[in-house]
Amino acid sequence: MIVQNLYHANLKIDAEGSVSLESAWELALEEPASGLEQLQAEARGWAGGIGEPFRIPAADGSYEFSETVLVTGIELKPVSLAVCRVIFSGAEFAAGGGEAPALAAAGSVVDVYETDGAHRRTMRFRASASVSPELIPQPGRPLEWEGGAFICESCRSSNSGFSVELEVTAREATLAELGLPQAGTDGDGFETKRAVWFVAASEHDAFLADHPVGGAAAWAGEKFTLVSADSKLVGKIGFEVVLLARKVETRCIAKVRSEKFAGLSRSGAIQREIVWKVRWRVAAEELSAFYGQTGLCPADWTEEEECIITDISPKRLSEMEYELDIEAQHPGNPGLFGRYSAEDRTNLSTRVDVSVDMAEFHVSAEMAGFQKLPDGRFRPILNWNSGSGCPFSADGRLAENMIESTLRCLVITESVYRSGDAARQIADLAAWAAVRVSTAAVAGASGSFLRIGQTCRETFSNSGKLYTRISRSYQKAPGDLQWNPNYWSSH
Structure with a gap:
């Protein structure tokens, strides 16, 4: 059986002025009972009987028995076939035995209703000098008085040596702050504020709704947020709610x-x-x-x-x-x-990616307007036309030092992104391929460019939009030379 304390030492005063304590325990069976009778029998066996010592919760989660407070009432409340709630009432009796309580009324109750609607109740009590402190109302603490919720405002005492005279004044309340907020720091060094409220059962849900965890805690100060709101039962009259707020800082x-x-x-x-x-x-x-x-x-x-x-x-x-x-x-x-070098797919609609490489272009003897003889010498080709036979724009044959030379050329590849799939780009791809030589600037570089290749592939932007990436490569004519459009239209 698993035993858990729900609340302890709720102070109660009945209509006759008798003062008692109330505590509640929850019993959980390891296996559900076959019926309510078995559950209640198990709970009754654990609870014991009237007149036995009152149970007091221990720090380790178990309980101890009081040496002075005795059980005066036991109430069993089944929650399920595996869980039963046991509510004890207890009182202390005068030394020497008998049924005379150690704390009893010594006068009539006086009710005062203020013009602002406040209801205050005062009563005098007489107690033995050795009465348990738990039975004495403490200012600022809630108590149940004739079934209503009250907050003790004062408890004046006078001691004659053999007995103590008490005058208790309490105010009826549905909502009351129990003391002032307490400042502190949490484990990370942030400033905290802790406040304890008594909230009547009828107001509990509304109170928590007005103090949402994660919301601003104006009662604690500027830039405080509520990090927890823990409720603990105070008998049957309400709850003790502990609010914890923390300062918001970077x-x-x-x-x-x-x-x-x-x-x-x-x-x-x-x-x-x-x-x-x-x-x-x-x-x-x-x-x-x-x-x-x-x-x-x-x-x-x-x-x-x-x-x-x-x-x-x-x-x-x-x-x-x-x-x-x-x-x-x-x-x-x-x-x-x-x-971490993942492909960048941002701003595709306006982006132009550029890469640069080098290539070699070999100038054959025929391209220069010469033919090679068996003895290794070169001679001009008769009726050779530079307009159709030379890859470069020239008025005649190229210089002899150009024969069988290898020239280094800059190759620039531009990649642009067009909205839609590859099928929508076919007309644009074909139009670009129909022109072999262009003189427009490429990636900021001016000159004569030979269009040597293009590729395309589909991709998606970071937002999931479909694009086609078109990469086009341009080979710049070496030095001050210009590509010959007539030659390249047939090569």
């Missing part, structure tokens, strides 16, 4: 550097992977300051200044604050740049 709350062996280089040097992981608590209005930081160096939270932020993962804690997990890696980590 601050680093954890920083961890890890290092692990990553292998050996080709030269035998040890390779290590160094990773920093930090956690920030960030006010919602300052979250944007952390945008766009990946790929940059952390400002002040790593020993290695050249580290690179590789990941920022925000988690919304409430409407007022976020928690960010940030990772930074040392640029020397093996495979770092290979792992």
Whole structure:
């Protein structure tokens, strides 16, 4: 059987002025009972009988028996066939035995109704000098008086040596703050405020709705957010609600550097992977300051200044604050740049990607207007026409030093993105291929360009829109030469 205390030492005063304690326990059977009779029999066996010592919760979750308070009432409330609630009432009796209570009314109750609607109740009690402190009403604490919810405002006492005279005044309440908010700090060093309220059962749901966890806690001060609202039963009259608020600030709350062996280089040097992981608590209005930081160096939270932020993962804690997990890696980590060089797919509709390479162009004797003789010499070709036989624009044959030469040419590849699939681009691809030579600038470079190839493939933008990537390569004529359009129209 599993035993759990629900509440303890709820103070009760009945219509005759008798003062008693009330506590509630919940019993959970290991196996559900076959019926309510079996469940109640199990609970009754654990609860014991009237006149036995009152159970007091212990710090380890168990219970102890009081030496002075005795059980005066037991109530069983089945919750299910496996769970039963046991409610004890208890009182202390005068020394020497008998049924005279150690704390009893010594006068009539006086009810006063103020003009503002407040209801106050006063009564005098007489107690033995050794009465248990738990039976004496404490200012600021709730108590159940004739079934109603009251907050003790004062408890004046006078001691004659053999007995104590008490005058208790309490105010009827459905909502009352029990003491002033208490300031403190949490485990991360943030300022906290803790407040305790008594809330009548009828007002409990509305009170929690007015104090949502994650919302602003104006009662605690500016920029405080409510992090918890824990309710504990106060007998049958209501709840004791503990509100805990925390100051919202932007601050680093954890920083961890890890290092692990990553292998050996080709030269035998040890390779290590160094990773920093930090956690920030960030006010919602300052979250944007952390945008766009990946790929940059952390400002002040790593020993290695050249580290690179590789990941920022925000988690919304409430409407007022976020928690960010940030990772930074040392640029020397093996495979770092290979792992994070994913293809960029942003701004495809306006983007132009450019790559540059070099190529060699071989000028044969025939292209220069010459033919090679068996003895290795060259002689001009009769009736040779540079307009159709030379790849470069020329008024006649090329210089003899151009014969069988190899010229280096710049090759520029431009990639553009067109909306839609590849089938929609066929007309554009064909029109470009129909022209071999152009003099328009390519990627900012001017000159005579030979169109040497184009490819296309479909891709998607980061937002999921379909594009066709068209890559076109242009070979720039070497030096001050110009490509001959007539020659290249047939080659």
